[in-house]
Every structure is written in C-alpha cells, then in structure tokens.
Amino acid sequence: MGAGSRWDSGWDDGMEEDSEEKWSKELDGFTPPGVGYGSITEETLERMRKEKLSKAERKRRARETKQAEAREDSAVVCARCHSLRNYGHVKNDRADNLIPDFDFDRFISSRLMKRSAGTPVIVMVVDCADFDGSFPKRAAKSLFRALEGRGNSKLSETPRLVLVGTKVDLLPWEQMGVRLEKWVRGRAKAFGAPKLDAVYLVSVHKDLSVRNLISYVKDLAGPRSNVWVIGAQNAGKSTLINAFAKKQGVKITRLTEAAVPGTTLGILRMTGVLPAKAKMYDTPGLLHPYIMSMRLNTEERKMVEIRKELRPRTFRVKAGQSVHIGGLTRLDLLEASVQTIYVTVWASANISLHLGKTENAEELRDKHVGIRLQPPVAAERATELGQWTERRIDVSGVSWDVNSTDIAVSGLGWYSLGLKGNATVAVHTFDGIDVTQRDAMILHRAKFLERPGFLLPIAIANAIGEETRKKNERLNAQQQSDDDDDDDLSDDESA
Template sequence: MQSSDPALPGFFSLPSLKSPDYRARLAPITADDTRISASLKSGQLREGLEPSRGAEPAAAAAETAEAKGEGKLLVCARCHSLRHYGRVKHPDAERLLPDFDFVAAVGPRLASPSGARSLVLLLADASDFDGSFPRAVARLVAAADEAHSADWKHGAPANLPRALLVVTKLDLLPTPSLSPDDVHAWAQSRARAGAGADLRLAGVHLVSAARGWGVRDLLDHVRELAGARGNVWAVGARNVGKSTLLNAITRCSGVVGRPSLTEAPVPGTTLDVIKVDGVLGAQAKLFDTPGLLHGHQLTSRLTSEEMKLVQVRKEMRPRTYRVKTGQSIHIGGLVRLDIEELTVGSIYVTVWASPLVPLHMGKTENAATMIKEHFGLQLQPPIGQGRVKELGKWVTKQFKVSGNSWDTNSKDIAIAGLGWFGIGLKGEAVLGLWTYDGVDVVSRSSLVHERASIFEEAGFTVSQIVSQADSMTNKLKGTKKTNKKKESKTSTSRITAPEAAKSASTIDA
C-alpha cells in the first residue's frame, strides 16, 4: 500500500476519524413534537416512538467490529475500481507499468534440478487457444526437462518442473456439439505445436471457472503432483482467466475467510506474483502470476472500449457464408479473408468471433473502398477512422487449404486475440488473410466442425454499430448537401456594384 500517488497501484488513504459519539442516539421524540404526523399521535405507529430493544449493544458490536476491521477486505483504490466498476481509474498510468517477465523472474527456479518441486499450470483461453498459449514458458519447461532428464541416472538431483495444460473458459465453446475427448486431443496437439514436440504434459484439463466445470478434478490433480512442499505457478496471457480460476479452486478447496483475488475483464489486472494460501494443504504453495503480454495478439493494440467489442463473454455462435472466388469477408476493421482460388464452385466459411463485431461480405475488388469509407465506422473495431493507421500496416498472408467433406469444417485459420475462420470444402482453396503487421495467424485442424443452419447474406451484418454508423454517415451527407445549397444561394445573392449598374442600364434600354 502507498499513499503518495493516487494514479499508481496500491494507493490507499485512511478514512477520516469519526467522532466517538457519532452513533449516539437522538433525544427521545415526544408526542407533542410538531414534526410528528397524525398517525403517530393517534398511536397507530407507536413503536416508532419507543427505543428498539438491543439496539445499543448491536450498534456497539458493529462499531467494535468496524474498528477492528473484521469482515472487511482492505484493497487499494485500483483494485476497488476493478472489482466494482470493471475498469482502472488512471489508464495512462497503467501503460507506464513494466511488463512481467515470467521467464526472467521464475525461469531460473524452474530450470534448476534442485529445490522444491515445481508444477506449472499452462493456461490457454478456449476461444483463443493459439493466441493465449504461453509458448515461451512452455519452451522453458521443455528445455529444462530435456537438459536434466538423464541426471537421475548418474545420481544427480533431477527434480524437474512438470506442466499441466489447462484450457479455460470452456463454456464459451458450443459444448453440446463437442466431444471432450476430441477437444482434449486437439488442445494437446496445439500445445506441442506452440512449444515444440519436446513438451511433456502431465495432463490436460478442460475447465470453466464460471460454471465450475472440471475445477475439482484439476484441484485433486494439482495436489497430487505438487506433493507436500511443491510450488505451483499459474501462467497465461492477459485476460486468460487465471485469477478467476484460482478463486474457483479456492472455493472448491473449502478454504473459508480467505479474500478473493481481484477479477476484472481488463488485461493486466494482476500486477505481481500473489501467493494463494491454504488451498493445497501442508507446505505446498500456489502462486498467481501477472498476465503475460503477447504482442502477437490483436487485443494488445486495442483500447478498453474496443476490447469490449472483441472479448467473447457468452457461448460462441457460428456465422456462416457460402462464398466464391473473388469474394471477401471482413471481421470488423481488423481482418479480411479473400477467396483467391478454388477447385470447386464455392466453399463454406464460418466466422467464430464476438457477436458484437460486425461482419461484411462482398467483392474483393471493393476492398480498398471498404478500408477508406467503412473502417472505424460500420466496421469496428477500430473505433474511429483515425485509429486505423494507429494499429499498424495492413499486410497479407496466403494459405492453401484442402478438405474432403461439405458437411463439416476441415481447417481453421485463427487470428490471435480475435477468433477464427472455419473452412468447409471438398477440394482445395487458396486464401489470403489480411490483418495488421505482427498479428499472429495460423492454419490448424478444425476445433468446431459445425456451421450455422441459416447462412449470412452479402453486405453488412445487422448490428447496432452498423446502424449507428449509417445514421451518422447520412447526417454528414445531409449536412454537406445543406451547406452546398446555402453556398449556391449566397453566391447568387452577392452581386458586385459594376454588375448591378450594368444590369440596371440594360433594363432602362
């Protein structure tokens, strides 16, 4: 806690002291008082004139508890704002805070074969697996395992770190159409694709902290692997749900009276390593770590208002198009998918992203016009046309995909921090994916095979953003027309003196 700068984390100011008699009762009210209503004077509300029994002891007990600070969680102004309003009060000060480097801070402890046993929980968001998976930490664990795996044969310490893959926010996927076994195998393969084939996982857990799915099984497995003295580190990208999951684990463990970790839909909520006591039992320790900043995620470039549009908060729903060569699909002003070549007449493209982000399907030849006239307006995020250039250079990456079924999606093209396109076809296709330079885009086996039962039509999807942007555009066009009419009327009414004299002489003649 600090009391010098309210813009920095940890700010807390002690409340002003109250007078000792601030809870003192007022003087008894008599029936002769002119402020008493007729109902009270008639005795209908007689109890209002009598002091309630036991009031003073209860008040005294409440005052004593307040003085001792019992039952109240002491938090700084930043955490209070995050807990109650879901935002930070000083975003400019937040940008000045240094990023947490897990590899530098905890890496040496994990790489050492001696000391307490270490268990790393590698957290990945189900709706953005490849973008949120902590690759650098996973590679560190794999490297330590490879470097010291043979030491025990020579009598040297080999207490190597173990890793559990935890897929969070499972409730965001269309779970009725998914097989847990299929998702389990898919997540394991994607983790090894991100960290390398040398990554050995002690297990894979699919969880939802919001619904309580899989939390008990995860807790039991963590206790088993950590042992009596192990250290457990929860690691993941910003907004992956670490604190929310650890709070769910704490509730599941039966620990009573422990303050919950601060949760908020704001990237970078946790600023330092936090020890979560009493959850694992014995002398084992559980640590919550700050979210890792992944510059390859689109969300790392967005403002707080733009983040609200992109973040997936409810179960994802498919939006499917049937497209041909020469057509393109936009997801807001963030991504464009071009259909460049097909060996078949058309393919199915399903968009998996936040329903708040508007879509557009049209001809690729009109793409330049879309950027100029609609990015930042009908196609948000970014919010405002001035933000388009701030996000970076618009670049393309080409993908060749193939499939053998019209009924299901065969491949995904995933955009870190946004979502993915599910591609369904029976043949081959060449696709161009446009987004901002530095954003990670990968082709992978399909996670969700289903598509929408009703297809989207060409043009903009109906949304509040599009309707508001259309209204604003129409107002601007109307204002321009009105100004032109006023200018034309003004120009005809302004006749110079020589012109007036010439006109008068012509009339006289």
C-alpha cells in the first residue's frame, strides 16, 4: 500500500482514537458533523484531519507520497504513452488517426444483455465544460436498448447507471447550486439516456465529491459486480480512475492522462479498486467526430482546452451585428423583437473574440483569421478545417436579468443569450460540427460589458505586437538602405 493511501486508512486506525474520543467528549452526545452538516464539506473534514497530525507526521507522509509517485512514474510504458505523459502529444498524428474507434455495442452493450453474477454498473463520464460534445449519445441509446432487452429480468440484475460530470471546478459551480444537477439530468434525458440511478458532479483537481462517488459505486457493485467506466475521448475517465485508486490506497500503474483524444486504446481491468471479486474496467474513449477539438492540431487544441474556471465575456448585440469566437464560429443577430440582446461567450480565455457589423463579418474573417482571429493558428488552416456553413435558430427569453438559452458548439464552448422577447440568429461554423440549442446552463453573465472590436488574449496580442515590431524594423532597414543608395547616387552625379 502506497504512502499516499495510508492517509485515508490512518483516519480509521487507532492512530486517531484519542482524537475521536476527545471529539465525542466535546460534542457531549451530539452527532459529529459530516459532509452535508451545515457548511461542512469534504475539504473541511480533510483540513480537520490534517490538524490532528503533528507537523513531523505530515512531513513524513508527504515525503513518502512523493517517493511513491516517483516509483510510479518510473514504470515502463510504451512510446506512445511516454510521449503523451511528457509532451502532451503523440509522435505521429497520421498513424494515430488510423487507430479504429471503440465498438461499444460489441464489447460492452452485448455483455449487459447476458446474465452475470452481480448487477452491472455503468459509470458514464461527461465533461461538464463540454457537456453536449462529450455526452456519449450513441452509447446511451445502446444502453437503453440493452436495458429494454433485460426488461423481464430480476430487478437486482438490471444494470445500474451513474452519470458523473467531471471538471466541475471549471464552471462557476458555487453560484449554480443544486440547479446544475437538475440541468444535467434534463440534458441526459434529452439525449436518450436510460433512467439514472445517481448523478455526481466531481472535480479530481479540487477533490470535490470523489470520495462520495467511490462509496456509492462500491455499494452498488457489491462483492461480485462489474463496473464499466465509459465516456467520450478526453472526458476524464482515466483521471477519475486514477483518483479512485489513490483514494483506495491501491498500487496500480498510473493510467496515462493527456488532453489528446483517444489516450486509452483498449479495455483495462483495474484490480483492487473495488472489494472482493468486483471488477472495474476503463474503456477506450468513444469517438465523437462532430466536435471541434477533433479537427484541431496540437497547438490549436491547447488554445481551446479549458484549464481554468470559465469567466463570462458578455456583449450587448444589435440586429446586424456578429460575435466571432476566433476563426472557428460566428453568431449573427439577424432580427429581434427588442433593440438589443445580451450574448455571453463561455469558452477558453486563450481564444480571441470580436464584435462587429455582420455586413463586414466575412471580409473581417478572411483578413484576420489565423492572426487576430485565433484559432486556427494560420490562415490556410481555415480551409483545411472544412466548409463554412450557416444554421439559423429561433430563440426566445422572458427576462433581461438571466440567460435564457444556450447555443453550444461541441468541442469549443457556447453562447448564452439573454433577452425578453424573440430573435433569430445564424450560427456559422465548419460543416459537420455539432451545434445544439438548450436551456441555459449558467444563468448569470459578466458584470461589465465588452466593447465592440477585438478582444485579444495576452499571448495573441503580444505575438501580434512582436510581429509588428519586426515588420517595422525590416521597413526601417529597407528605408535606410534606400536612403544610402540615394546618397551614393548623388555623390556619383556630383563627381
């Protein structure tokens, strides 16, 4: 058992008995607070536990954890995993594209139709920051068919479905409360998912609700069931299972984690994560060719990847104006029953934005794509990404105070629209990219409105400034050279 895992087991061992007795005396008959008690959270309990350890003990455990992680990182891995872990990309993109998609119906859905020793548990992992793009729609429909096929079986044998929304720390979740879970259930139902046994919104990075999820899955699985962890490519499955193993104090070869679609290639059985004869399987990510990030290169993918908590950027838009998200998508307000509407962009802060007139939108994109409108990172990349298409959508709202509806571009982000009335918008993006309309996920918008024109990330602004400086230096050098030639010519004529 690794040093990092002994932390959890130590909380239940005799090491803490004196502290527990002290707590019981202080509480004098009252139930000790736990998660959900007043303002008590997992983080609060974790802090309480740390406070009960001496400084020397904390140092010792930290040292042992670091040594265990070093031993884990020294495990032999294939060249592909080594490149993903250390450099965040594969060596050969073309060869990687030849890897076939995972056949969910063949490997998972068909097994659910058969009788098994225990009740199968499906943990469906979805990225909260790209919910529509990462939700495994095809797998959800297959599961629905599988459940219908076992409709006459005993209730205890019917597969149980747990939906896990990962990366919740990337959303302003503290302002969303229980409404987010209700919204998630509604979207899952809209996508055709069977009835959910539970919804967990977690963050491995901030250790939110991971322990509660593990406990629930263990209870569902019992001593003999199979637990299948499924989800779209790069939804966070491997990261979640690594967190499971760490919480359970299990020594496993760390699953490769990278912001690259298709990191996991085959079904991996994780031993020791669940008790007794229960087994957990990590499955390859399901291919979603309709998401934007699948078409981007490594540099562009890093730009659209959401790594920090999303911050709203809100524009007040009139009919005849357009909002660009880089050179990847554009929203035009064609007509509205009101003078203006609010358009809030939820996307990576590394993407440039622009608000301007619709009549100049195509000319502006042609001129600035790959420069001020990034990603893509070069003008020629815009044509490589596909044909530019338009989709018209009718929207409506009943309040100026909150966002009414979202228009999501899979694998990129979404527009939130706030209005009191009706409007028609046009969404432009590449052919085949999934665009969905839904109820607003996040109700609030930015406190301050953005001005018309370009809104550039610091990195893009600095790159443009550096390029402008070099261009001016070249022009000055050329001008100086021309002046010197003119002086030489004048001297020759005087002679």
